Amino acid sequence: MAIRTRTVEYQGPGGPFEGVFVWDDALSGPRPGVIVFHNVMGLKAFDVDKATELAGLGYVAFAADMYGKGKRPIDRDAAFMLGNDARSDRRVLQERLLATLATIRAQPETDAAHIAAIGFCFGGTCVLDLARAGADVDGVVSFHGVYDRPPFANADPIRAKVLVLHGWDDPFCPPAATVDLAAELTESKADWQIHAYGHTGHAFTSPTASGPGLAYQPDADRRSWLAMRNFLDELWG
Template sequence: MSVQRRTVVYDGPGGPFEGVFAWDDAAPGARPGVLVVPNVLGQKEADNRKAEDLAALGYAAFACDVFGQGKRGQPGPDYARYMNELNADRALLRERLRASLDTLKAQTEVDAAKTAAIGFCFGGKCVLDIARAGLDTLGSVSFHGVYDRPDYANVDPIGIRLLVCHGWDDPLGPPASIVALAEELTAGHADWQIHAYGNAGHAFTDESRKDSTMPGVAYEERADRRSWQAMENFLAELFG
């Protein structure tokens, strides 16, 4: 097995955008593709490594960019600038996600009929929006996402399958918000699962937060491991 990566520059509203595609060049033919949507900081090496991890499982993966080429969150008071711009224009975010999915499907190593999306934090909200908007993919996995609804109407039914991996102590996702999400997805006739992890908060998959002192925002090894296994099971069923 030899996992490779390549940089992909692609177009979309407000572009260009720059992401990283990963695949195992020892595996012949097209295989299912997974879109990886980053957190508040935007496209970065941690997302590229997630794409490589997915490639090692037999998929092809694209760590996409929804902020724009060269636009990345930086430490400091303005770290969420690009995320906030898209939070204020969820229709624009939807179209950038559509462009990213189209780019994943256009890669020769990808079976365009078998794709899914995973996302972390802000990316977890993005993959829920993929479902809400009815974008053309089979499933989404949200890790410690944010659950507020967009200002446009959901499709009905929500036709793709959903797995939501949630830290129960997440200050950005209190119990009322996860119940509201379950009610939303049920009303939309979605095929959904929510896995809640005790003693875990926001960013529980983010190894850069192992020494975090921010209450409710820290890496948690058990939730990270268990949620990744849940994702593996979900994708195996989805593409099986």
């Protein structure tokens, strides 16, 4: 195994953007690609580490940038300002998502016919909006995402399979919001699953999570990553 990385600059509304592409150059030929969408704190080592784990499983991965080249918030206030700006126009956000999809698809190591996306917190919104847009991806996985739907119609049907990995005590998405998401995905004819973890709040995959309703939960972290692996195996096994 020889994990390699390269920085990739790409264009989209509000760009340029700059993400990190990760692959194992001990493997030959194109292989399925997975986009990793960051949480509200922006692109950082955590996201590149997740992309590296995916490359170690035999995929190629792209740690995406949703804020813009050089926009790496250093504190929570700056991060929420960038996150709120990115969410302020969901059609523009979807255009950014589609630009990111085109970027991973264009990499020579990627099997362009087999793409999935995973996302954490704000990145969970990103993967759900990618699916809602009718993007040509095989599947999306939301880790402790935010579920509010855009103020316009979804693609009908949503073609991507959807896996939602959810902390049942998440204050940002209480049970009613989770039930609403299930109804929305059913209405849009998506193939969906929701796995809920008891006694678990928001940001359960982040060892540094702190604040009201935010806490790392090692069991949910381990179980959710395994659920994602099984989901990808089912897509492409």
